[in-house]
Amino acid sequence: MEKLQRLSSEDRDNLPAYLDGELNEDATRRIESILAQSSVARNDLERLSKTYDLLDELPHPDAPKDFVEKTLATVRLEEVKVSISDQLWFQNTQKVLVLIGWTVALIIASVAGFAITNHIIERPEDVLVEELPLMKNLDRYEEVQSVEFLNQLTASEELLKQMGKATSHEQK
Amino acid sequence: MLRVKDGDDGAFAQIVERFQNRLIGIFTNMFADSALAEDLAQEVFLRIYRAKQGYEPTAKLSTWIFQIANNLASNSRRSKGRKKEVQFQVGGSGSQPVQVGENNVAEKSAMMPTRQLDKTEMQERVQSAMTVLNERQRMAVLLHRFEGMSYADIGETMELSTQAVKSLLSRARENLREALENYIT
Structure with missing residues (x-):
């Protein structure tokens, strides 16, 4: 059972x-x-x-006799590597270099930004400066009325002299 | 460990001394390579030292250390792509892995189970039987048998639930029983 x-x-x-x-x-x-x-x-x-x-x-192997010593030596070696970055002079130098880096980057960015803005975006003042010669002589241009006539005037010295005489006569 | 955190190197040396054989034992039986086991054990101690500033005594020191060992073992397995069937060394005295092959003494002796096996032969049998386990089962068995850890501690070390550890160990021991059936007197 x-x-x-x-x-x-x-x-x-x-x-x-x-x-x-x-x-x-x-x-x-x-x-x-x-x-x-x-x-x-x-x-x-x-x-x-x-x-x-x-x-x-199952085997229960013992560590080699110098295992502790070797491990501590490896740890110390690693600590030396780490300790350079832990030192105050290193940290301060690092901070200054980072600050200089950021300042240079900021200046470059500002100059680049100014240059780009200046070339791409057109301000109303720029148009006025560009058109200044035209605006100065606007009254004369309106009197002339015809661009064709001006071209003929430039091409023919005879006509230019006649115009000069007519003008001086009118002034008298 | 808190003394190590405060920069006491003597305390760190004590930890190394206390855990060196235990870690080398676990790694040797995980990977069957004593040189690799020593390297991994040393790496565990380096990681402990590096992590000293962040150490908080929330878990047992041994659990924390074996947690690091388990992670390292997992990474080592992944990076080296180890094969389960190429594993254990004869006698555990050298550092070269030994192929468990057809001509292995273990298999020959399995055909004559009544013969009294000497200690070295029996060790080979058990080492071969361990290769039957997958790596998680092997780690759980070693932590339980070598370290005497409870299921809860194994769970914490291997990031598993207690129930999962119970299943893992149950399957592992059933596999071991089948592999060593002929050698039980």
């Missing part, structure tokens, strides 16, 4: 935890009840336990 008592899959999964004392009270009671009734379960548990004991055969 007792040998018919079989372990369920869950019970089987719980056996290692039972051996390790990691099961809760209910599960522990259940396993103990099965173990009390089943020699198969007791055998399973025993084999599981003996297998785990075999792990004591």
Whole structure:
């Protein structure tokens, strides 16, 4: 009768935890009840336990005698590398260099910004300056009325002289 | 560790002394390479030293140290693309990994389980059986058996729930039982 008592899959999964004392009270009671009734379960548990004991055969190597010394030397070496950046002069120099870098970058950005703005964006004042010669002579240009006439005047010296005479005569 | 944080190098040396064999033991049985195990153990101590300023005593020191060791082991596995079947060394005395092959003594002896095995042979059997486990199972088993950690501590070290550790160890021990069936007296 007792040998018919079989372990369920869950019970089987719980056996290692039972051996390790990691099961809760209910599960522990259940396993103990099965173990009390089943020699198969007791055998399973025993084999599981003996297998785990075999792990004591695994090597437990000792560290080399100079391991601590070597490790401390490596740590000190690393500390030296780190300590340069921890020194005050290094940190101050670093801060000054960063400040200079930012200042230079700011100046370059300002100059570039001014140059770009100056070339791309046209201000109303720029148009006035550009058109100043035209505005100064605007009254004369309006009197002339015709660009063709001006071209003829430039091309013909004779006509220019006649115009000059007519003007001086009018002035008299 | 708090003394280390305050710059006491003597305290750091004490930590190295206290944990050196334990870490080398875990790494040797994880990777079957004593030179690699020493390198990894030293790297753990370097990381501890680097992290000293940020150390807060919220967890047990051993849990914290083995957490670093576990992360390092995971990274080492990933970066080196280690193969499970090429692993354990004979006798654990050298630093060269040994191929577990057809002509291995372990397999020969498996055919004659009644023969009394000597200590070295039995060690080889158990080392071969460990290769059956995946790396997470192996780490959990080593932390449990070598370090005597509770499931909760293993969970904290390996960033797993206690239930997950229970399943991991259960599967691992079933695999070990199957692999070592012939050697149980």
